[in-house]
Amino acid sequence: MDNGLMDALVLHGVGDLRFAQVPIPTVSEGQVRVRIGFCGVCGSDILRIFSKGTYSFPTVCGHEFAGTIVECGKGVDEFRPGDNVVVFPLIWCGKCAACESGKYVQCNDYDYLGSRSDGAFAEYVVAPKENIIRVPDGVTLEEAAQTEPAAVALHAIRRVKESLVGKTVAIFGAGPIGLMVAQWARIIGAAQVLLFDIVPEKLKLAQRLGFECVFNSAIEDPVEVTNTQTDGNGAHVCIEAAGVPETYLYALESVRRGGSVVLLGNPVADVTLPASLISQLMRREVSILGTWNSDYSVSGNDDDWRTVLQAMASGTLDLFPLITHKVPLVDGTDVLNMMKVKSEFYAKVLIHPS
Ligand SMILES: [Zn+2]
Ligand SMILES: [Zn+2]
Known part of the structure; x- marks a missing residue:
């Protein structure tokens, strides 16, 4: 933090993952900077890192995350430093027909934190305020980090x-x-x-x-x-x-x-x-x-994401038992390799800043 650098797992090419120090991302107007609490590893991360690669290199993977806001850019009045939040990782264009009807995951010109842009196998991520939802009281960041996959699961059933x-x-x-x-x-x-x-x-x-x-x-x-x-x-x-x-x-x-x-x-x-x-x-x-991804709404209250957070808060959705590993970033490469070769049993693996 002192020298403007942060820890991250940086993918330099297929199979070439390095624990490194990279510049802390800076916030622009309408954005917030989130310190990562936990970032889950998705099956798609294993494919990206070890076989398919990302859209460009170097990239920081990780799109299933929750954390705490540390900085708000100009024009962000809805959130404050200290707020625990989840981040919808798809950044939509806002101009296409799909966006016009609120079907952001069908957007034909989107950005994605953790595949097209830098994601959350790192200490910090910057995201637009429209992609942020506050985590309800009583929901831990370990649970909240599973909002994305739980929303994907809900979306499948809602189909x-x-x-x-x-x-x-x-x-x-x-x-x-x-x-x-x-x-x-x-x-x-x-x-x-x-x-x-x-x-x-x-x-x-x-x-x-x-x-x-x-x-x-x-x-x-x-x-x-x-x-x-x-x-x-x-x-x-x-x-x-x-x-x-x-x-x-x-x-x-x-x-x-x-x-x-x-x-x-x-x-x-x-x-x-x-x-x-x-x-x-x-x-x-x-x-x-x-079924594809999940429905997210900027101002709604019954989209897949908010339904997940409400179910976590009420205790009807219990995601704690799914967590088999909690690993600091510095050991991230090892755990991702373990997942690739399946040398141990795992369900949800969470990576967190050291
Ligand atoms: Zn995923
Ligand atoms: Zn669009």
Whole structure:
């Protein structure tokens, strides 16, 4: 801070991540500077750092974060230093048709903190005041740092327009996002939430969160399990939350007549659909829904982000058990490498300034 420098994990090229000192970003009019409390590691960060790269180098990754305002630029009257806040990491253009209708994640000329611009694997981030929401009292920065993925999970469930009350929701993939979707399904009133994964620790974590219908798909066939649990009818809603060919097929094969399949996981490979399955999806008039990112509103109160923060404040959404690692920036490279090679079990990994 003294010399105008801060710690950060700087990505210089694919796989070339360095703990370094970089200039502290300065605020312009209408912006705030946030000292990072915690920044979660997203699956997409691992892909960016180790295989896909970012739009330009060097870049600081990290888009799931919460922190405390330390400086407000000119024209920022809504916030004050000391406010705990979360930051919507997508900076929209404000000029395109999508922006005009408030669908910021569909903006066709956006910037993004943590991929196109510098993000929060650092001590400080600067963001426009329009992207800031105050964290409610009683919500910790560890929880608030999970607002972004929890909003993504909520958005996926909200893509299904029919009420979930009394319904069966089957989730294929029990990573952090899958477990968040499961919590939303329960909050919204699903009678039965079925969770599938092949990693026993993930299934144990799901049980700790109070989910009883948890199955290892390496041992039990998810399609059979879903049919058994639903009197042979299939699930009303199937959520694909792993992005691997098997889980796409499970989700599409396990959905009932008139049901919905939501595609949420980041696809990692091509998928081949048997003609018989396509025919079944047609006959069953299944809705296949894409979901992308989350809805954010500058002044609304029921967008995905505010709904998440309210659910955290009321205690209905419990994200603490998901945190398996809290790591200082200086050890960030090690933990990201661990996640890449999966040498330890992890769910949500949080990185914080030293
Ligand atoms: Zn993410
Ligand atoms: Zn736009």
